[in-house]
Amino acid sequence: MRIPGPEPRSDGGVGAVAAAGGLHRYQLRLHAEYGPVVRFQLPGAETAVSIADPVLLEATAHIDKRPERLFAFLDPLCEAGNLQVMPADEHVPWRRVLLSVLAGRPSHERHFARFTELAVALADRWAARADHEPVALQKDLTALSLRMICAYALGGDAADPDGVIAAFEEVLTEHLGRLYQVPVPGTPEERAERSSEALAYLRATVDRVVAAHRPGSRADRSDLIGALVEAGERPARIRDTVMVTMLAAHHTTGVAVSWTLHLLGRHPEVAERVADELDRVLGDRPAPEYAELRQLAYLDMVLKESMRLYPPGPYGARETTEALTVGGYELPVGTTIFYPFWAVHMNPDHWPEPEKFLPERFLPDEVAKRPKLAYIPFGIGPRSCEGATLAMVEAELVLAVLLKRFRFRAVPGHRVTPIERFVMWAAEDIRMFVSSRGRG
Structure with missing residues (x-):
């Protein structure tokens, strides 16, 4: 049975994606x-099959292979091979090490105080602009999430954290500018x-941190680089892991918080x-303790619905x-799903x-009614995001700090339009006024 979809186009599908306003x-x-x-054309994959039914997705959840051509844009960031498409036999032990750190409570607790300092510092900057000057949520919050992941991945070992952040932003501006054809100042050269130069600086900085770790010297499972060293990963692979972790976390956490606000x-x-x-959980304190995040059940539902x-x-x-057979359709070996x-x-x-914003969808009884894969913001299966738990901790902390202190309202006339920029971005950012809410 033929999979339904649009007729092939001579441009390989580029025009159809552009006309729709992006792939999503x-x-x-x-x-x-x-x-x-649905069967459709996609640049880099020729023909792909898209599956939007969570029950049908179950038949694909075990797959541990990504299509290399679709992830080739990350090649310049990786010297030890593109981590996103490494073979399954390499990926399984590497993923196990990452999860032991990124998903572990010791790791979260170790860095929570520093995360809190960074979130409060942003709130202090916004307080100076309260009521009279709007803030650009995605710009400021992605910068905050980059500072957080730098602190997490490099600890206190980076001599110049601001230099690391500036270099990373330089690399991203050029890299994603080319990928999405966004104008960037300066000539191509x-x-x-x-x-x-920025990428070389980043690599040298991470290499110095990696070199400072010696096997057996820092074996606790709250240290990302230490855990990778203990696992016997080679220095180039460790450096690339840190770089890709920074890339993923820099965007997703800040963007998720922005859309929630x-x-x-x-x-x-x-x-x-x-x-x-x-107010009930924190009283007069400006930020939660790590253990108190579990008491913020409604905030958790709000973030998930966002x-x-x-x-x-x-x-x-x-x-x-x-x-594979999915929904009665035959998918041969090598199909891009x-x-x-x-x-x-x-x-x-x-x-x-589905277009309504209803946090109560995530009450336990409601969650139990839906198929497991009806909600997949971090992906599915053995290639799902290793940093999902860490991202939720960061996002809930930042939201708690900001919503304890401020009310948010939209800038009149400012239109918020979702577009694809590696993540779900807003075309002209999300600009909002903040005002102090005081106590309760």
């Missing part, structure tokens, strides 16, 4: 027109030189309920290593009135 919007359109399983600005009744919960409506990473991809997170999250069969 194109996927929404495809599934609305053709159903839960000047941009390439700046990016090359945007939604709360449009739903003040939900924002007030979050504020009441924060990531349902605006998943930071709008899609994932796998490549079949064996023939797309996981359209946004389309899955907007599937009305599992999310009634």
Whole structure:
């Protein structure tokens, strides 16, 4: 049985994706027109199959292979081989080490005080602009999340953390500017030189931190580099792991918090309920302790509902290593499978009135009614995001600090339009006014 989808185009699908406003919007359109399983053209994959039904996705959840061509844009950041497409036999032990650190409570507790300092410092800067000058949420919050992940990945071992952050932003500006054809100041030669110098600086900085770790000298499982050294990973692989971790965390956490504040600005009744919960749990304190995050149940539901409506990473991809049958359709070996997170999250069969912002969807009884893969903001299976638990800790901490202190309201006339920029970005940022809310 032939998989439904649009007729092939001579441009390989580029025009259709552009006309839709990006791949994530194109996927929404495809599934609305053709159903839960769609065949479509995609640059870098020729033909792909997108699956938006969470029950059908179960048949693909075991796949541990990513299509190399779709992730080739990360090659320049990796000297020891692209970590996103490493073979399964290498990936399994590497992933096990990452999860032992990134998903572990000792790691979170070790860095929580520093995360809190950084979040409070941003709140202090915003307080100086309260009521009279809007803040650019995504710009400021992605910078905050980059500072957090630098502190996490490099500890206190980076001699110049501000220099690391500036260099990383330089690399990202050039790299993602080319990927998404976004105008960047300077000639191509000047941009390439700046990016090359910044990347060399980053690599040298991380190499120094890695060299300071000796096997057996720092074996606790709260230290990312230490754990990789103990596992016997070679220095280049460790450096690349740190770089890719910084790339992923820099975008996703800040973007998720930004969209959450945007939604709360449009739903003040939900924002007030979050504020009441924060007052009840924190009292007069400006920030939670690590253990108190578990008491912020409504804040957790709000964040999850925000990531349902605006998943930071709008899609994932796998490549079949064996023939599969999905929904009655035959998928041969080598098929590129797309996981359209946004389309899955907007599937009305599992999310009634999916466009509405309803945090109560994540009450335990409601969660139990849905298929496991109806909500997949961090992907699925053995290639899902290793840093998912850490990202939730960071996001909930930042939201708690900001919502304990401020109310947020939209700038009149400012239009917020989701676009694809490696993550679910806003075309003109998300600009909001902040005002002090005081105590309760």
